[in-house]
Amino acid sequence: MCAGNLFFKREFLKPEGRGPAARTAELILDTYNIMGCDALNVGAYDLSLGIDYLLTLRKTAHFPLLSANLTDRNGTLLFDPYLIRTIDGVRVGIFGLLDTQLKLDKIPGGDALRVSEPEAVAAEITARLKQEGAEFIVLLTNMEGRPLRGLTQSHLPIDLIVGSDKRNQISLPMVTQDTFVTHLDRGGRSVGHLEVEPLPKATGTTGRGESIRGRLFRHQFVQLRLDIPDDPRVEARVVAFETHEATLQKEQLAGNGGDDDCGSTFVGIDRCATCHADRYRTWQTTDHAHALATLTARNRQYDEECLACHVLAYECDKGSLKIANVEQFANVQCESCHGPGDLHVASGGEEPTRPLQSVEEICLRCHTPERSDEMDFAAVAKRICARSSP
Numbered sequence: 001m002c003a004g005n006l007f008f009k010r011e012f013l014k015p016e017g018r019g020p021a022a023r024t025a026e027l028i029l030d031t032y033n034i035m036g037c038d039a040l041n042v043g044a045y046d047l048s049l050g051i052d053y054l055l056t057l058r059k060t061a062h063f064p065l066l067s068a069n070l071t072d073r074n075g076t077l078l079f080d081p082y083l084i085r086t087i088d089g090v091r092v093g094i095f096g097l098l099d100t101q102l103k104l105d106k107i108p109g110g111d112a113l114r115v116s117e118p119e120a121v122a123a124e125i126t127a128r129l130k131q132e133g134a135e136f137i138v139l140l141t142n143m144e145g146r147p148l149r150g151l152t153q154s155h156l157p158i159d160l161i162v163g164s165d166k167r168n169q170i171s172l173p174m175v176t177q178d179t180f181v182t183h184l185d186r187g188g189r190s191v192g193h194l195e196v197e198p199l200p201k202a203t204g205t206t207g208r209g210e211s212i213r214g215r216l217f218r219h220q221f222v223q224l225r226l227d228i229p230d231d232p233r234v235e236a237r238v239v240a241f242e243t244h245e246a247t248l249q250k251e252q253l254a255g256n257g258g259d260d261d262c263g264s265t266f267v268g269i270d271r272c273a274t275c276h277a278d279r280y281r282t283w284q285t286t287d288h289a290h291a292l293a294t295l296t297a298r299n300r301q302y303d304e305e306c307l308a309c310h311v312l313a314y315e316c317d318k319g320s321l322k323i324a325n326v327e328q329f330a331n332v333q334c335e336s337c338h339g340p341g342d343l344h345v346a347s348g349g350e351e352p353t354r355p356l357q358s359v360e361e362i363c364l365r366c367h368t369p370e371r372s373d374e375m376d377f378a379a380v381a382k383r384i385c386a387r388s389s390p
Contacts, residue, residue: 004043041096041140050108066096093134
């Protein structure tokens with residue numbers, strides 16, 4: 001099951017990014033079909049290309065897209081509100097709710113959409129599920145903060161809530177009013193694994209976990225490590241996708257024009273090395289010196305979203321990214337942190353480079369939690385750029 005915000009990274013997509021985003025969404029849907037997903041709640045990010053696109057995408061899904069409170073302007077539901085599945089002999093009811101904070105003005109065609117108040121809809125749906133024999137009720141939602149807490153305190157017969165708060169990181173599950181609440185890891189680095197079992201009648205509880213309404217909940221996040229083998233079917237699709245995207249991106253960059261004024265501001269790592277040889281040799285031993293190679297290995301060397309952190313001055317020709325700039329300013333270099341070195345070089349070192357921000361501010365531009373496990377940035381910066389004699 002997926003609580004939503006699956007297909008896109010943000011609510012608003014620029015026109016030039018909509019084609020790649022649509023192709024990525026189709027790949028994601030294909031892989032979820034392979035994995036055997038049971039249901040997806042429609043989250044805010046799933047509507048980033050508009051309701052018409054999502055309704056078209058739904059036609060190729062092997063699982064239902066759910067939303068009990070997203071309607072058109074006439075109040076007609078656009079997706080199934082819920083489903084009931086029998087799992088290990090238990091009738092499980094699953095329904096989806098969308099947060100009312102949806103920014104309709106950011107969504108293509110959003111003026112034709114309406115979002116009903118979640119708590120009232122939840123009361124109606126849970127009553128209907130009980131009438132249809134559901135013994136265990138699951139809510140999938142992108143609700144966050146106070147609205148979600150309010151729903152958990154409404155004494156509705158919801159056994160499990162799986163959330164996809166767009167700001168959420170891995171957090172410990174909680175129990176509120178006999179409802180087990182957990183969130184997905186939005187960074188995509190972990191998979192939530194939850195076991196729900198009946199409590200032994202004789203003892204009332206056993207093992208580690210949470211005892212709720214006669215059931216034992218055991219929950220853990222399983223980290224998606226590199227040593228876990230890929231499913232061959234998914235791997236084949238991802239490799240083909242990345243190869244195709246790399247070709248399209250290279251063609252696009254090859255056609256970009258504009259005056260190339262990078263050389264007038266950024267001098268490049270080789271020029272830095274002439275005066276700072278020791279630091280240059282240290283830099284050569286770091287991952288920063290091979291940052292572009294990590295993209296090339298995955299056919300992502302022309303992906304603009306990735307290049308921002310793997311190439312110096314990737315927009316140095318005033319925003320028109322070009323292949324020449326990618327090749328000339330490959331990797332994370334001195335000027336990635338210190339800024340353009342043209343004045344520093346022209347003055348023979350008398351003119352300093354721009355004042356450095358704090359280490360955290362510099363590093364966190366790229367080393368965000370979903371991309372990097374590194375947290376001790378001060379130690380890393382000292383190792384990479386420790387002062388030594390030139």
